Amino acid sequence: MSTRLEGLWASRTDGPQESAITLTGVSKVYPGGVRALDRVSLTVASGTFIAVMGPSGSGKSTLMHCAAGLDSSSEGSILIKGQEISGLNETRRTELRRERVGFVFQSYNLVPSLSVADNITLPLRLAGRAPDDDWLRMLIERVGLTDRLSHRPAELSGGQQQRVALVRALVAGPAVVFADEPTGALDVRSARQVLDLLRDLVDELRQTVVMVTHDPAAAARAHQTLVMADGRVIDHLWAPTAAELAGRLAALGEV
Numbered sequence: 101m102s103t104r105l106e107g108l109w110a111s112r113t114d115g116p117q118e119s120a121i122t123l124t125g126v127s128k129v130y131p132g133g134v135r136a137l138d139r140v141s142l143t144v145a146s147g148t149f150i151a152v153m154g155p156s157g158s159g160k161s162t163l164m165h166c167a168a169g170l171d172s173s174s175e176g177s178i179l180i181k182g183q184e185i186s187g188l189n190e191t192r193r194t195e196l197r198r199e200r201v202g203f204v205f206q207s208y209n210l211v212p213s214l215s216v217a218d219n220i221t222l223p224l225r226l227a228g229r230a231p232d233d234d235w236l237r238m239l240i241e242r243v244g245l246t247d248r249l250s251h252r253p254a255e256l257s258g259g260q261q262q263r264v265a266l267v268r269a270l271v272a273g274p275a276v277v278f279a280d281e282p283t284g285a286l287d288v289r290s291a292r293q294v295l296d297l298l299r300d301l302v303d304e305l306r307q308t309v310v311m312v313t314h315d316p317a318a319a320a321r322a323h324q325t326l327v328m329a330d331g332r333v334i335d336h337l338w339a340p341t342a343a344e345l346a347g348r349l350a351a352l353g354e355v
């Protein structure tokens with residue numbers, strides 16, 4: 101990375117040991133009584149790429165939604181960069197989410213009528229903020245979209261659309277990017293490109309990424325993997341291989 105980019109980034113990040121997210125004793129009981137999260141405690145250090153795996157219904161999406169402030173937890177404490185988000189009302193949670201969290205979804209969620217450039221800056225404009233042009237240009241260049249800025253999403257491949265979504269998630273300089281099955285709709289080659297980009301952005305720029313995935317090969321690109329079952333984190337693996345992860349999930353009954 102160029103010195104200039106490092107300078108640009110240094111102004112956006114904090115000390116090396118800072119925690120991006122800290123959950124302490126977090127439970128989520130849905131109306132109707134399903135306990136989707138059962139006293140989950142975990143810390144995600146800044147600059148970490150962490151994957152979340154586990155059988156269907158184990159609580160992965162609920163964990164992501166609560167940790168990102170999309171939904172409220174029933175008990176426990178959730179800190180994003182030291183700021184408590186549990187117990188906030190909907191309005192404050194929405195503000196905090198806009199300021200501190202980026203999202204990437206399986207289905208890209210781009211606005212079809214807007215150009216790539218306008219899609220990328222939409223969340224900032226909704227928040228009444230102006231993009232940092234140097235940062236924006238660097239990100240667009242980094243993901244290889246410079247010559248696609250005036251295109252509509254339908255004129256792009258799935259992999260390109262997901263790279264637009266990735267820049268959109270990063271443009272406000274979020275504390276954490278949450279990605280829910282970001283490669284779920286992509287062919288193998290595009291999936292690898294997007295995963296490589298995610299990994300590089302974490303390693304080069306110290307972005308923090310939490311990625312929910314069913315794919316052991318995708319999780320193996322992360323630094324760490326959490327394995328969930330029945331609303332609990334039952335394993336925390338450092339740099340597991342895809343084969344190790346596949347074996348662990350098979351043991352839980354996940355094919």
Ligand code: ADP
Pocket residue numbers: 130131132134135136154155156157158159160161162163
């Ligand atoms: P995963 O993402 O691992 O498949 P979820 O977090 O979606 O799991 O779901 C965990 C549990 O919570 C499941 O039993 C699911 O049926 C239940 N659940 C999820 N969302 C809701 C909801 N909005 N209302 C009630 N129960 C829900």
Ligand code: MG
Pocket residue numbers: 160161162
């Ligand atoms: Mg889910």
